[in-house]
Amino acid sequence: MANRAGITAHEEAGRVRLVxxxxxxxxxAAGLDARLRVLAPLGPRVAIDMTGVERLDSAGAWLLHRTRTRLAEAGVPVDLEGVRxxxxxxxQRVxxxxxxxxxxxxxxxxxVDLVRHVGQATVTVLTEARALLGFFGLTVTIALRTLMRPGRLRFTSLINHMEQVGLNAMPIVGLLSFLIGVVLAYQGADQLRRFGAELFTVNLLGVSILRELGILITAIIIAGRSGSAFTAQIGTMKVNQEIDAMEALGLDPVEILVLPRAFALILTLPLIAFFADLMGLIGGALMSLFVLDISLGQFLRQLHESVTTTTFFVGLVKAPVFAFIIALVGCYCGLKVAGNAESVGRMTTQSVVESIFLVIVADAAFSILFSYLDL
Amino acid sequence: MDTVAADPIIRVRGLRTQFGAQVIHDGLDLDVWRGEVLGVVGGSGTGKSVLLRAIIGLIRQAAGTIEVLGQNTARLDRAQAAALRQRWGVLFQDGALFSSLTVAENVEVPMKERGDLPEALRQELARIKINLVGLRSDAGRKYPSELSGGMRKRAGLARALALDPEIVFLDEPTAGLDPIGAAAFDELIRNLRRSLGLTVFMVTHDLDSLHLICDRIAVLIDRKIVVGTLADHLANPHPWLQAYFRGPRARLALGA
Structure with a gap:
């Protein structure tokens, strides 16, 4: 049936008849389109006979109209005949x-596009930084005000968030730290063996895990896991206008939503980081035992010689700061969500990227500070 | 009203849909005739949208048969189902435009999917369709986020009409529009139906739409459906029907 669609030309007295x-x-339409596009005005006057067209939809109507207009523009008048x-x-509608x-x-x-993009991105980064700083100030002010009257702190919410960001994160943080310990021991041993200094693998493990990796890995996992969750939770509430409802009821969203999350993270991140340190060392010790034949006693003795409590505390003191950064960015991005679902997704991504970025920047700042302090 | 041929374009028999233990429809029968505008109403949670989604194959029914354009939708292979889907168009509640594409590109999506239409013709047809739904002359290049709710619905309708479907499914087409916009949309649907010979399956709560453009009204009650003209429903003693069609709002809209 589809094949019979077509148009054929017949010569008539003084005009051409297109049937x-x-x-x-x-x-x-595809076949007709190709045929009609190359249709030449065969005579001084053309008639299109539509009697044989059994079905016409808007695509067909358009092709007909286009052909008629094109021929008319070429100076050939077109008569339309036999339209059902x-x-x-x-x-007519077409x-x-x-x-x-x-x-x-x-x-x-x-x-121009490139320049505009660079300019836009620069301005965005700067205004973003300024707004985040403003939010930092707001949160600190409200936090201090709340600490004056601790009764205002939502304890149920605090405990709930501590469970979610702390306790529930332990398996994944523990496993990853353990694996990092294993990898570090293996790679370190490989390099140090060339100098016959396998035993120093333990020093490498102790210093790097306690000072840097334990807390950094923990902070990155928590940023991905809890920072994003903060943004998504608060963002969804924003979409549902729950935040507006709170403000209309005279409740402070920062006090109710941000503070419990921030305090929960500040209190639990040091604990998880400590757990991560332990798991990393256990992973390293196990690998040392199997690959380097360093017994557990030997490992502990060497560890004791290579690290001090300072090494441990230098690592752990960063935890509350990282925690505050993650909570702050997570909540800030959540509150910045505009009224649609798409925005929740975008802000969640932004929250994770920004908090990991800021955590690493802060870590670098700590390194510089500690080197000044000779720690 | 326009003449309606006695040819069921959609035939639903013994339809049963359920989510877990919750049964939405049970033993539901429905015929939609070629060329008519059928309005589907019902209380919240009676499964108006579920019925629409079951007919267009987004939800599998638990029992019963659904025939659209003479084909049993449960017994089609992928190619047949794809071919059938090109013969209907769907307008979702907020237009459901693809947000990363312009309006013109959105309208071209179904045409590209067909695969045989050359690009120049696609653009010409998209231009016609966008004009057909009454969008302004700069709408084609805009992204959905730049459009108002009413314009998004019009653009969604243009996309639904891209392949000149025989049936269009409309999910609450006038919800969220102001009365002027809603009236214009009603007028648009009535016009298109006349000039394109469409069959329209419309889920709606808008009493004005029901009154002005629907030939028949299907009411979802007690997991089944009652179909009839407005006069039939007014004469039906069922309490929900009486409350719906004789309520204070209905009386104003229907000019009773």
């Missing part, structure tokens, strides 16, 4: 809506 046949619809009454309305429409966004020069 259209078959269904003129989307299914046959049920097709006339549609045809003629009516043949109006210009902007179909593509206007493009600017690539160089």
């Amino acid at each position: 259209a046949t078959g269904p003129w619809c989307v299914a046959t 009454p049920e097709h006339a309305g549609l045809l 003629v009516d809506v043949d109006k210009p429409m902007e179909m593509v966004a206007p493009r600017s020069l690539a160089v």
